Every structure is written in structure tokens, then in C-alpha cells.
Amino acid sequence: MTDAKTFHSAMKMLAEAETAHQLSLDAIDHALTARRPGDVPKLRAKAQKTEERLSECLHAAQATHRGYWLGKKIKMIPELHRMARLALEFDVISRASGDGYVNPWKLVVDTEMHKGFPHADLVTDVPLEAPGSDLLFEERGAWRA
Numbered sequence: 001m002t003d004a005k006t007f008h009s010a011m012k013m014l015a016e017a018e019t020a021h022q023l024s025l026d027a028i029d030h031a032l033t034a035r036r037p038g039d040v041p042k043l044r045a046k047a048q049k050t051e052e053r054l055s056e057c058l059h060a061a062q063a064t065h066r067g068y069w070l071g072k073k074i075k076m077i078p079e080l081h082r083m084a085r086l087a088l089e090f091d092v093i094s095r096a097s098g099d100g101y102v103n104p105w106k107l108v109v110d111t112e113m114h115k116g117f118p119h120a121d122l123v124t125d126v127p128l129e130a131p132g133s134d135l136l137f138e139e140r141g142a143w144r145a
Contacts, residue, residue, distance in 0.1 A: 010063075069126070
């Protein structure tokens with residue numbers, strides 16, 4: 001299980017890696033614009049390394065994100081077991097009271113679910129959406145050009 005602090009640490013490393021990679025790409029562009037082709041091979045090698053580091057940091061941030069939410073999910077399992085027992089008891093009592101619905105508990109749960117689920121209830125220090133990197137997505141391999 002990952003805590004929020006670990007996730008935020010991974011996100012900080014991701015941001016730093018993005019900055020370093022952007023600077024590497026900018027250095028290549030600057031060398032090409034300034035007509036210094038002799039500088040380009042070493043700048044491309046550096047950009048390749050910063051891209052690899054960015055990719056590693058992205059994977060680490062995504063792993064800590066998954067770990068955080070997996071931990072939350074695992075903590076809910078005992079509550080779900082209690083809910084399942086309550087649902088079974090509700091079905092038995094409903095049938096004893098003459099309710100002919102196949103799964104009476106589902107009617108109650110479905111009614112609640114159709115009301116909509118406010119994601120604001122899940123607001124934590126860690127966003128629901130997994131981290132990404134637009135720079136890596138849009139510029140992967142740009143140092144080769």
C-alpha cells in the first residue's frame with residue numbers, strides 16, 4: 001500500500017524529470033538554430049537519458065498512484081463483506097414479508113446508484129486520474145530528429 005506522501009514524492013520527481021527533459025530538447029533546438037551541429041550529438045545523448053528518466057519517473061508515479069488506490073480498495077473489503085451479509089439478510093426478511101422481487105437488496109442499491117455518485121466524496125490528497133506526461137507523449141523520440 002502506498003501513502004499520499006509517497007505519491008506526492010513520485011509526482012515531484014516526475015515534474016523534475018519533465019523539466020530536465022524539456023531543457024534537453026530546448027538545448028538541441030538552440031544548437032540547431034544557432035548552427036552548431038557539433039554540439040548536437042552530445043545533446044541528443046543527454047536528451048535520450050532525460051527521456052529515459054522521465055519515462056521511469058512516470059512509471060513510478062503511476063505505480064504509486066495505483067498502490068494508493070489499491071490500498072483504499074483493500075481497506076473496503078471487510079465493509080463489503082458486511083454489506084453482503086446485510087444484503088442476504090435483507091433478501092430473507094423481504095421474502096418473509098411477502099416481497100416477490102428476485103433480489104430486493106439490488107432494488108435498494110440500484111435506486112441509490114441511479115441517484116448518482118458524487119466523486120467529491122472521494123476527494124483526497126491523491127487524484128482519481130492516473131498521472132501522465134504530455135511532454136513524453138507528444139515528444140517521445142524528438143531528440144532523434
